[in-house]
Amino acid sequence: MATQDRRVRSPEELIVVTHSTETALTPIALTENRGTESRLTDLLPAGASLVRIFGPANRLASRIAETPHADAGFGADYLNYFSVRGVTDELAAVAERLRADDAVNAAYVKPPAELPIAPSIAASTATDEAPATTPSFEQRQGYLDAAPQGIDARWAWTVPGGRGAGVRIVDVEGAWRFSHEDLRANQGGIIGGSPSSDQGWRDHGTAVAGVISGDVNEYGITGIVPDALIRAVSVFEAGSAAAIRTAADALSPGDVILLELHRPGPRFNFTDKPDQAGYIAIEWWPDDFAAIRYATGKGIIVVEAGGNGGQDLDDAIYDTRPAEFPSTWRNPFRGGADDSGAIVVGAGSPPPGFHDADHGPARSRLDFSNFGSRVDTQGWGLEVTTTGYGDLQGGADEDLWYTDVFSGTSSASPIVVGAVASYQGISAAAGGRKTPEEVRTRLRETGSPQTDAQQRPSSQRIGNLPDLRALNGSS
Structure with a gap:
């Protein structure tokens, strides 16, 4: 009998949020942020990398054009979010190392995400063969x-x-x-x-x-x-x-x-x-x-x-x-x-x-x-x-x-x-x-x-x- 198995969880995630002196998506903001990305990458274990959560930096302006993000002039905030890939062990230690850099506003490990199924409910999978034609339910x-x-x-x-x-x-x-x-x-x-x-x-x-x-x-x-x-x-x-x-x-x-x-x-x-x-x-x-x-x-x-x-x-x-x-x-x-x-x-x-x-x-x-x-x-x-x-x-x-x-x-x-x-x-x-x-x-x-x-x-x-x-x- 199979059950509604929520125990297989998504992986933990290591997230890095950097500081920025700019709020608008200006050329200065892009240059500063890329420099920070390069420096933080050097702090990562071999084989690890930083991945931009909000996608390529040079595409962000077009994606938020004509939205309140652009009108408010704080689009550069989205440049600051990275996930760390290629690290599966000692995530907390890597996060601590990153937080020591002055450019880092935050580095934290998110618990695995799970499915919000009622915890007391288990659905058994029927072993009987399905009928020739499914009835209406x-x-x-x-x-x-x-x-x-x-x-x-x-x-x-x-x-x-x-x-x-x-x-x-x-x-x-x-x-x-x-x-x-x-x-x-x-x-x-x-x-x-x-x-x-x-x-x-x-x-x-x-x-x-x-x-x-x-x-x-x-x-x-x-x-x-x-x-x-x-x-x-x-x-x-x-x-x-x-x-x-x-x-x-x-x-x-x-x-x-x-x-x-x-x-x-x-x-x-x-x-x-x-x-x-x-x-x-x-x-x-x-x-x-x-x-x-x-x-x-x-x-x-x-x-x-x-x-x-x-x-x-x-x-x-x-x-x-x-x-x-x-x-x-x-x-x-x-x-x-x-x-x-x-x-x-x-x-x-x-x-x-x-x-x-x-x-x-x-x-x-x-x-x-x-x-x-x-x-x-x-x-x-x-x-x-x-x-x-x-x-x-x-x-x-x-x-x-x-x-x-x-x-x-x-x-x-x-x-x-x-x-x-x-x-x-x-x-x-x-x-x-x-x-x-x-x-x-x-x-x-x-x-x-x-x-x-x-x-x-x-x-x-x-x-x-x-x-x-x-x-x-x-x-």
Whole structure:
């Protein structure tokens, strides 16, 4: 029997952030930064190298042209972010050596990123052969239903643009199986990174793709926005911040990036824990925050899993700057001037009785979900039917696998992406796409309200479940 294996993790990442005397992308800034890069490279072990997270220095100006980054005159900040490649051992020692250089503002090791699947859920892979024809599982996708049970995707399908036509989505995680029988249309494949060969990462990415854009046909499941184009970037080899930047450069204003990752945070001293306690959203790390801001500054909607650590993201522990972080770092969970602009997603309970299970009142916070004022909206965190894993339909061929138990902020986030892409498709058909801030504000203002559960009151905010009819101003 196979399980939803989240224990294969992406590698640790060593990140370097340099100082700069310039804020604008001037020739002086480029020359200074290249000199710093050359000097720091000499401090690295043999075979190691610095890689620019935001791509070639001479291409940065054109990529941020006509964005708030250029207008504000701080584009040179993106020159300062590097990852170190070619070092697998003693990363902390290398980071310490780099921090001794006056040009280095920060050098830190990021814990491995993991998949935010509910820690208590294991999906068995069926050993029985798949039937000659896959049946329809669409009625098991309760998240497609009318509010307050679901997001009312079926209503949106009747509205011009409601199936996501013209909207492009990039999923940032680890691996996918785009050859699945229900992922044949509007799938653009992997456009960056090196996909993991691990079954768990592959099943996870396949499940996410199914929720968002599973094909319209007579069998299997149907995605929330089957007309949207979905592509993928892997964090393996690239690292998470570079993967976000790659995704952003492949999209246009109003398109969507999904971040399906979380990391162990400071609550337990960044310790890997099987129960995921203390895991948090990745924007807390400076380079990931910068990459998300890069994307939202280009007008791209970023949807970010809030994490499964059971944490109050308003807790003061997240205000403490690690000594290895940049001196300018501030806790992004406080929002305000330090807001990344991403839509942060919590995990809520499906309606009691769905799939013959009861996880508490519908839309109440599931106990593993992070919460707090920074969390914008929620999706189903359990009982999500989609492609992959094989517990609902298995057999020898992965292309025929389906699941009934996709979970965590992992399952909640693609549900929100589907709602956002549908909203953008409808908005475009009606005259124009919305900005990241407009979309996030609308998700907070509308939707089916969060409810109370025993020891998990609605004051532990995960936000409302999107309601596409209300989101689009219909009732």
